[in-house]
Amino acid sequence: xxxxxxxxxxxxxxxxRFLPWFIGLMVYLATLTLALSLMLTSAIQRWDAGLQGSxxxxxxxPVDGSALPPERLxxxxxxxxxxxxxxxxxxxxxxxxxxxxxxWLGTSIxxxxxxxxTLVDIHTALGSKIDxxxxxxxxxxxxxxxxxxxxxxxxxxxxxxxxxxxLAGEFAVGLIGAGAILTIIFTTRTGLLIHHDVIELLHLVxxxxxxxxxxxxxxxxxQASGGGAFGMGLALITIVFGGLAAAFGQxxxxxxxxxxxxxxIIGWCALLLMPVAAGVVALVTARVTVLSILGRMS
Amino acid sequence: MRxxxxxxxxxxxxxxxxxxxxxxxTGPSGAGKSTLMRLMYLADRPTRGxxxxxxxxxxxxxxxxxxxxxRRIGVVFQDFRLLNHLSTVDNVALPLRVAGxxxxxxxxxxxxLLRWVGLGQYLDVRPSTLSGxxxxxxxxxxxxxxxxxxxxxxxxxxNVDDAIAFRLLHLFEELNRLGTTVMIATHNQTLIDxxxxxxxxxxxxxxxxxxxxxxxxxx
Ligand SMILES: Nc1ncnc2c1ncn2[C@@H]1O[C@H](COP(=O)(O)OP(=O)(O)O)[C@@H](O)[C@H]1O
Ligand SMILES: [Mg+2]
Numbered sequence: 001x002x003x004x005x006x007x008x009x010x011x012x013x014x015x016x017r018f019l020p021w022f023i024g025l026m027v028y029l030a031t032l033t034l035a036l037s038l039m040l041t042s043a044i045q046r047w048d049a050g051l052q053g054s055x056x057x058x059x060x061x062p063v064d065g066s067a068l069p070p071e072r073l074x075x076x077x078x079x080x081x082x083x084x085x086x087x088x089x090x091x092x093x094x095x096x097x098x099x100x101x102x103x104w105l106g107t108s109i110x111x112x113x114x115x116x117x118t119l120v121d122i123h124t125a126l127g128s129k130i131d132x133x134x135x136x137x138x139x140x141x142x143x144x145x146x147x148x149x150x151x152x153x154x155x156x157x158x159x160x161x162x163x164x165x166x167l168a169g170e171f172a173v174g175l176i177g178a179g180a181i182l183t184i185i186f187t188t189r190t191g192l193l194i195h196h197d198v199i200e201l202l203h204l205v206x207x208x209x210x211x212x213x214x215x216x217x218x219x220x221x222x223q224a225s226g227g228g229a230f231g232m233g234l235a236l237i238t239i240v241f242g243g244l245a246a247a248f249g250q251x252x253x254x255x256x257x258x259x260x261x262x263x264x265i266i267g268w269c270a271l272l273l274m275p276v277a278a279g280v281v282a283l284v285t286a287r288v289t290v291l292s293i294l295g296r297m298s
Numbered sequence: 299m300r301x302x303x304x305x306x307x308x309x310x311x312x313x314x315x316x317x318x319x320x321x322x323x324t325g326p327s328g329a330g331k332s333t334l335m336r337l338m339y340l341a342d343r344p345t346r347g348x349x350x351x352x353x354x355x356x357x358x359x360x361x362x363x364x365x366x367x368x369r370r371i372g373v374v375f376q377d378f379r380l381l382n383h384l385s386t387v388d389n390v391a392l393p394l395r396v397a398g399x400x401x402x403x404x405x406x407x408x409x410x411l412l413r414w415v416g417l418g419q420y421l422d423v424r425p426s427t428l429s430g431x432x433x434x435x436x437x438x439x440x441x442x443x444x445x446x447x448x449x450x451x452x453x454x455x456x457n458v459d460d461a462i463a464f465r466l467l468h469l470f471e472e473l474n475r476l477g478t479t480v481m482i483a484t485h486n487q488t489l490i491d492x493x494x495x496x497x498x499x500x501x502x503x504x505x506x507x508x509x510x511x512x513x514x515x516x517x
Pocket of ligand 2: 331332333376452
């Protein structure tokens with residue numbers, strides 16, 4: 001079976017020779033950006049899952065510097081245990097607390113000199129939403145000044161920053177896509193000019209605009225998907241080597257490396273489909289460009 | 299008909315071809331023979347006056363209707379307009395291919411036609427490697443492959459010797475017998491004398507008929 005010839009010599013003219021390289025570069029950048037976004041998204045989800053359902057209750061030490069009376073602590077603990085949704089209540093002991101503070105205060109802590117608040121670690125049942133405001137109010141009635149710290153409160157800004165980075169990445173991919181579309185429009189217009197005579201002949205022998213468009217769109221698809229495959233290959237090599245280097249450089253998180261850098265199966269599929277996506281975008285762009293330009297002719 | 303602000307190339311022409319007719323179109327070089335044909339194959343619109351094709355007013359034909367009408371018209375261009383990136387057989391097959399014909403069938407039919415015009419050994423060469431006369435025969439094969447309702451041939455025998463010219467004229471007659479209306483622009487007086495068909499003479503923007511046939515008249 002002979003390969004059907006192009007009726008337009010699009011592959012022979014120089015106008016689109018750079019297109020595969022250009023699309024390749026764009027797919028390379030888009031794939032890297034997308035991969036980084038996916039990794040960051042999965043990292044955010046892992047932090048989120050690790051921290052969800054854990055709260056810290058902080059009971060202030062009496063202002064006179066004395067230790068917290070045990071019956072006050074017991075009252076707080078029993079109130080927490082009676083609260084629906086809380087699965088475990090664990091007061092942090094002094095040693096553990098000192099351990100936490102060692103980097104700041106050094107090894108010789110005189111616990112009578114420094115009034116430390118008593119911390120209670122609590123875990124909540126999965127999915128249960130504890131009203132921390134209400135909990136804080138009823139705890140403060142037992143020991144004034146008691147507060148409930150959700151990790152969201154101090155990790156929230158970190159999450160927001162990470163999400164912003166992901167959003168910026170997606171925006172960058174969008175810009176790259178827009179750049180690719182403009183390039184294909186430009187190349188297609190140039191092709192229409194270069195091959196004006198052949199296109200006129202095709203029309204004179206009875207070709208519809210869609211026949212001419214098919215010539216351009218299949219050419220654009222091949223160029224973009226070919227260039228895109230090259231760009232994606234390079235991007236995957238970059239991700240694997242970059243990821244391995246980072247993992248070994250830190251001396252940790254090999255688990256993440258072996259779990260596909262935290263990118264899900266769907267994420268990997270999205271990355272692998274980038275060349276096809278580039279091809280389809282090129283195809284549709286070329287078709288719409290040709291049909292709209294030819295349609296404006298008489 | 300005029301181009302831009304130039305002189306009127308075709309003035310008050312009143313021409314009607316009867317379906318199934320066979321016509322010669324003569325006139326000095328630059329008289330507007332090619333221009334008249336361009337109007338007829340819908341490459342140009344008349345700047346004034348009215349023209350109709352297959353019963354349709356040309357000025358009302360929309361872009362989407364043109365392919366359908368053009369598939370009923372075969373054109374032999376004065377400058378051949380063959381595609382040099384395609385083989386001769388793919389050139390000849392082009393009108394059937396753009397109409398959605400099956401590749402294999404279309405190619406074998408095109409090859410058959412090329413053999414008929416004496417180019418059987420040149421199926422897979424590029425037209426640019428052929429002589430002018432051979433290219434002209436490729437162009438003719440492409441024009442007739444769809445068995446068009448109207449065949450417009452612009453000096454189709456200008457580059458071939460008389461023997462081949464007669465053979466090609468017989469091909470056109472054969473098509474005409476099958477119902478195709480034929481109009482041939484030519485300078486070849488020998489050919490015109492040999493075939494007894496009405497002759498339309500174009501000069502200074504005016505059309506006259508120098509050889510009236512009984513059943514085909516120009517009003
Ligand atoms: N696209 C065009 N623009 C301007 N003038 C043209 C164009 N095509 C043809 N002409 C002019 O129209 C006249 C008729 O040309 P043409 O139809 O080719 O004559 P013929 O085929 O009888 O030799 C010539 O004077 C030619 O210069
Ligand atoms: Mg001419």
